[in-house]
Amino acid sequence: MGPVRNTSMPVLVLLLCCLCLDSGSALDTITSFQPIRDSDYIISNGSAFKLGFFSPVNSTNCYLEIWYNKKSVLPTQWVANKEKPLKDSSGFLTTSEDGNLVILDGQKEILWSSNVTNSVANSSAQLLDSGNLVLRESTTGKIVWESIQHPSDTLLQGMKFSTNVRTGEKVQFSSWKSPSDPSIGSFSSDLQPQTQSLVQIFIWKDGSPFWHIGPWSSRSSIEKPEMNSIYHDKFCLTEDEDGTYYFSCSYVSNSLFHYVMTTEGDIAARYWYYEKDDWGILWNAVKSECDVYGMCGAFGSCNSQSSPICSCLPGFEPKNTKEWNRGNWTSGCVRRTPLSQCAVVNSSIEAVKMDGFLKLKRMKVPDFADSSPAHENFGGSSTKSEDYCRQQCLENCSCIAYAYDSGTGCMSWTRSLIDIQKFSSGRVDLYIRVTYSELDKVGDVKKVVTISVIIGAIFISICTFLLWRWMAKQKVKVQELPLFNVEKLAKVTNNFHLSNKLGQGGFGPVYRGTWSDGQEVAVKRLSKASGQGLQEFMNEVVVISKLQHRNLVRLLGCCVEGEEKMLVYEYMPNKNPHKEKLLDWRKRFNIIEGIGRGLLYLHLDSRLRIIHRNLKAGNILLDKELNPKISNFGMAKIFRSNEDQANTSRVVGTYGYMSLEYAMEGRFLEKLDVFSFGVLLLGILSGRRNSSFYHDEKSMSLLEFAWKLWNASNIVALIDPIIYEPCFEMEILRCIHVGLLCVQEFAKDRPIVFVVISMLKSEIVDLPHPKQPAFIERQIALDTKPSQHRQRKCSDNNFTITMVQG
Template identity: 75%
Template sequence: MGLVRNTSIPVLLVLLCCFCLESDSAADTITSFEPIKDSDYIISNGNAFKLGFFSPVNSTNRYLGIWYNKKSDLPAQWVANRDKPLKDSSGVLTISEDGNLVILNGQKEILWSSNVTNSVVNSSAQLLDSGNLVLRENTTGTTIWESIQHPTDTLFEKVKYSANERTGEKVQLTSWKSPSDPSFGNFSSGIQHRSFFQIFISKDGSPFWRSGPWNTRIFIGIPTDKSVFNNGFSLFVDNQDGTVSLSFSYAADNLFQYVLTTEGNMVKRYWDNEKDDWRIVWNALNSECDHYGTCGAFGSCTSWTSPICSCLPGFEPKNTEEWNRGNWTNGCSRRTPLQCERVNTTGGEASKMDGFLKLKMMKVPDLADSSPALEDNCRQQCLKNCSCIAYAYDIGTGCMSWTRNLIDIQKFSNGGVDLYIRVAYSELDKVGDMKKIVTITVIIGTFFISICTYFLWRWMTKQKARKTKAKEILLFNNGEARQKYHNDNLNQVGVQELPLFNFEKLASATNNFHLSNKLGQGGFGPVYRGELSDGQEIAVKRLSKASGQGLQEFMNEVIVISKLQHRNLVRLLGCCVEGDEKMLIYEYMPNKSLDAFLFDPKKEKLLDWRKRFNIIEGIGRGLLYLHRDSRLRIIHRDLKASNILLDKELNPKISDFGLARIFGGNEDQANTNRVVGTYGYMSPEYAMEGRFSEKSDVFSFGVLLLEIVSGRRNTSFHHDEQCMSLLGFAWKLWNVDNIVALIDPMISEPCFEMEILRCIHIGLLCVQDFAKERPTISVVISMLKSEIVDLPRPKQPAFIEREIALYTESSQSSQSKCSINNVTITVVEGR
């Protein structure tokens, strides 16, 4: 009996091991006996993908999806029950009695099914390392359904675009309705065969974007400088059943994919492990020209010209008035009838032959007809056919010709093919006459330039003398400023090399400072957009005669910024001093200032968390340069949202140095009787006592950081919110452990929550009441980069105890001592 008991223990251990092995082998498989509930999931054998239930951002609905296992915070690549979400966590994925994959709710109702008509009872589903969920017959291993044949909005390896003209069946992508709703959106993308194979993006069934024809290697409707789209694609035609499929493979990185966004854009992106974020390497829609048929029939679109639309040679707008207004949808019509059309209408009257005008590097029109003709015969074949109005030839696609309206034409700077437009002979004469005119113009121009060279030399001599005199005036007027801001440092900077602009040139560039070119208004004066004769865009800050700031602030900004060079500081191009006119000329920032985006309900949507964090980091790097890395130690003293300009990529640049102060080598702080700055951004020691230092800028940076995270101005609070400022509101939420409520709903995503909360923590450290307790900007940057892991607990921000009293006092006072959030003013107070 004891022997039996002893031998049974090893047997039990063996059985237990077998059970464990069987369980492990089933970790990627679903059967009717092993379904998965809402809290469960399966992982592919190589740990690449995970399948389970999830909720999109800002949604409580539950969906079954597949996503990258190691990147659980990424959107699902495939979603099953797109239009029938679960309202609770009762969902179950299992194999039904007829062998189909089904999703059941708590009432055992089928919300989604693989819906295979030839399914078998003995089946199971397995998640593969390719991200494909396959339903197989267990006995033979035959695949009877797979998820990659039913993609959602993502094209990744093994997923194929396909279309069958005989059956009408096709595999295509369909966008999500919104980032929080994966149901079927307005946009779809798939492959179409219109004499040639092309990829289309459609909006509600109408063309929205197209790739141009496939020439066995690339899509010729995509510029070669953006041809990364074509990498890895291969097209296969099954002549037996008529199915055409397009797939791509990218061996370098499995986290490479194409996504059809909710706005109808196709983006190619890969996961950057270093930045722990998606990096977009290609966009289908880069300009308005990329939208299908922007310029109408017989119109051509060029993204770098203004206006972007023009009629093809030999054509003119159908409605000139509408065309000039920018309404190009009516397109263009032929100016002169073709020869065969004239012969038909005049009873056989002889006429000169039509010809072709060559347009280089073009995206060929849609609706082309294919022909086996060789390149030499393509022209003659089109010329013989009166219905043929254009032709093109590509070595991969062969001869292309068009007999219908030419639609969706675009001019490329790289790539494309040569397009030949058929025109009447008289139109060719016009081109010849134009060439003669150009030749004569060149000859006359050369003679004219030779004559003008002498006068130009004399003018330059006078101009040099004028600039020398103007700089002497600048240096003379700046004598007091030099003495005040430390002779040693200012002698290093100087303004001798700063370009001087004349008033007439700036007046011409700004259309005489027309109101339509006005970008904004500050304490210094208005700022205008201008364009120099060479096409360079500039921003001109013009000192207002009514401004509280004058020559001192003007010269201060010239001195401070003339030699500073940093990617996060706005660049000063020059100045103008003529009579009473004093102007500063800067590089032009097309997206204006941060407050124009951050506090605008429509534009703030463009600032997702990644863009906002990039802005925060950029401002920090700019401050670090001013405080530590530049040749001068500079305190900005007026850091605020309206003084942060954004370039075309929304990168931040600190501007407005009229109130900045330069520190000597051994100085840590300074005092002033002249308190300048903006209400809500000034540190308490500066506002109350006139003491400023690097920590004054850190305080302003902290306020700005909290505004960026919350999307609210520091001064936008009222009595009904029981707080007068953003600082008071943030401190209140911090103390009740509800700081999440501070986050702007536009950026509130679970995957970014920890990073956002860390930024709020850093912001509260920056706005502490006592300057010595605030971190330096170098420490702040280390905190933002998580180089400092453990952050100290913040102490009470400045002004909290004074809020109610100050608010009551300011509401009763008829004169404020500080400016509103957008305007900087000066306050003189005794200390």
């Protein structure tokens, strides 16, 4: 018998090699020994992004691309060989002998290279979880090239585009030529630093300005405040020592969220809407014709709400009247009367005829601004700062306009005023320099307008009063909403018998009724003693009749006869067994998530953009499957699409669920509902009522109690013992963390509802540390001060229809 050979080691080696070859597409690294071919791909270590070859829709060309790994239908985030596509499937990606990352075709011709001049051999490329493809030296691990320095049409988290004012070198992102052709299109975007403190962002179309935003301070733009409210100071503009300005964006981590430049030249902020399995748009640059650069020419102002959209600034007239009247505004406007102050020698006689300024409110400021930060805000006094700006401009004969912003300082203009736009809210006031004769004309016009407005207001008030009186006596007519008479509703509720009474709120009592076919309904009857009236009743009818969502209570009809006003809803059965058996952790989380979905629909996805203003436990009803439904829209506020906040002199709601800025200042925005949701969330998880609305100095509010436990690292003590199980502890603590983020004192610190839902679903892994909540005791202390400017209509939340409690 011959010698026995040990074959186990070679077989093992062969098996490992086969496994490596089979799993090569799952690696995150590329070397000369591990290239990527047509059907291969690599995935980042955390499975966030994928890199491989891909053909766009309606194209046979092949490109090396990076895209989101979670959804194969999501668009490309980066393209390497966008100008030189592969024509077949024979190409591959590898590292070359000189250490560069290259794409080779079937004949091993280089179609694309990282073009690093001082690279070394045996380098490797790695795809990171940020979507960044990096090329490293094998020996030192030093990054010598990265894809985020060469963006395509998308700006991901952590990406930067920049401009060096000394060398002129730029990093910009550009549109695709078409949806099926990723080569460089007609549009690109970059930074344009004008002065040391003023930086603008431009979109260019074939080298000419197409859109601009600015000036930009370190974290926000004075012209797009809605961007700041969405991203909460997540923009960053920085400058390094060599004169390079960088602009970057940091979004919530692990979210399918990015900027993209479309083939039409728009920049859109997009997020993946999981429930609809489609993209949602949070913000876009070009919303109307007025956003196009220089639409109305020099000294022209654009207002998308007016017809025609272009008008000349005060003191100016069209340069070419015929073209202007035909809708061709490109020639712009010219000054009617030349400025006089600098044309004469100053004297006591001429001093009374000095030039002045006309104020234009809520404007997008023109391009080509000069800055003057030397006044240093005069110790924080904006009035003195504006006076300083005015005086500086008045003393400079070349200055034709100025503006002031607390974050940017003084801005002045000495050249033609281009790309001015009028808005209905936000932005800054622009002051246009005119001769004294133009100021007199404006004064006369103001007198005429004031008298006309007073007369018109009186007339409208009379008509409104008569209309209100008529509506109070007539039946409400709402499209597609059934109307019921008092007799029928009295019959189905057994003449509103106490045995059918379900509960009572600020509106009035609610009764159970049964139609003849056995269907049960809830009849909400306005009480004569109620603090609410026709306004709240009509508001609820108009709002909820246009809403359709599984987490909003459905309005079946209404009744208005004489003094009787009633609403008929779908019935939410209150047949709950003992709470210990009913509301376990899973059921409570489903309730929390359902409330969040309903709130997201109100804020973002409904036909009307609605802020509820009275979200509390008593206004959350449960159906027989324990699905939550938001109810009581009598205090809801409808916003237009271009509004992001408003003020009211009539504060309504429930103490304990009100945010500080709303309770004290009457200022409300979407973050008011986020605050209320946070209080509701903490109440559901703890099984405790929020007692902060009681004027008892010894009582501790739910928010204060939760915050003290958080600071003591004992937040587990907040959890309702009924739902506590060790296996659920991390999920429950995460929800408490989200609740504390929702109730932070300052609105800018609270996340929007979309982000809240992503946090609850753990789509966002890393949560920020919460800041101190707005304790309601502070609100009550402030509320004791006398005020003649605010009305408050608040309930004690003593009565509810269906309680959502631990």
